Amino acid sequence: MKSVEIRGIESKDFDIWLPLWKGYQRFYEVDISEHVTLETWKRFLAPTEPMHAALAMIGEQVVGLVHSIYHRSAWTMNDDCYLQDLFVASGGRGLGVGRALIEHVYADAKRHGASRVYWLTQESNHNAKQLYDRIADRSGFIHYRKPIT
Template identity: 50%
Template sequence: MTAVHIRPVSADDHAAWLPLWKAYLQFYKTELAEGVSEVTWQRMLDTNEPTNAALAWRDGKAVGMVNFIYHRSNWSIRNACYLQDLFVAPEQRGTGIGRQLIEHVYATAQANDCDKAHWLTHETNATAIQLYERIAERGGYIQFRKAL
């Protein structure tokens, strides 16, 4: 297998990012209101926004994506990085791309003066949890939320 190259998205990458984004939403059995994906994409391209994205490329094809957001914390002077979305094409799983995407986020966040990276996954995502337990630590917190 050829090497994987990870780089931030550019305006020319929408057609590569969108199928991965849609597959990610389908994986989590969710749908978004019309226009949300387009606004999300525009935020990723806007340097004034804290939203970022990168794609993993193999043989000229996007095979993974990661979307992440820098945010303030009341527990630190420095920002934190929330890794919100991570997806690797099913046929590429188990090849290290997920780990490479997370390590890209770590490096990018550190270069942008963040003091931590954090994320969530669904409790049924056992394969991802195996990876996450090797490259991060569980914080022990339970998430609560209410749609508004």
């Protein structure tokens, strides 16, 4: 079996990133508009933006994505890294792709001098939680949100 390679996105990667992004949206039963998707892609590529994206490759096949965002925290001196999106296509599941993507974010956060990496998942995402419980600590916090329109 070939090893998993994680690499930052490049501008030419939009057409291989988009199917994974759509798969992620299907998994979470959301439909993010094309306008937001295109703006998000531009942000990933802009050097002044705190948003980052990487792809997981097995050979020539793209099998996963991860998105992260750096931001200030009132609790630490250095930025926090929010691992916002993580998705592994069905062909990459069970091969260590999810873990490799998270480890990539950990390494990137260390290079950026971040204080910590954190993320959220749905309570019903049992497969992912099995991995997350092995490589991170649960915060004990409950996530609330209110859309502002």
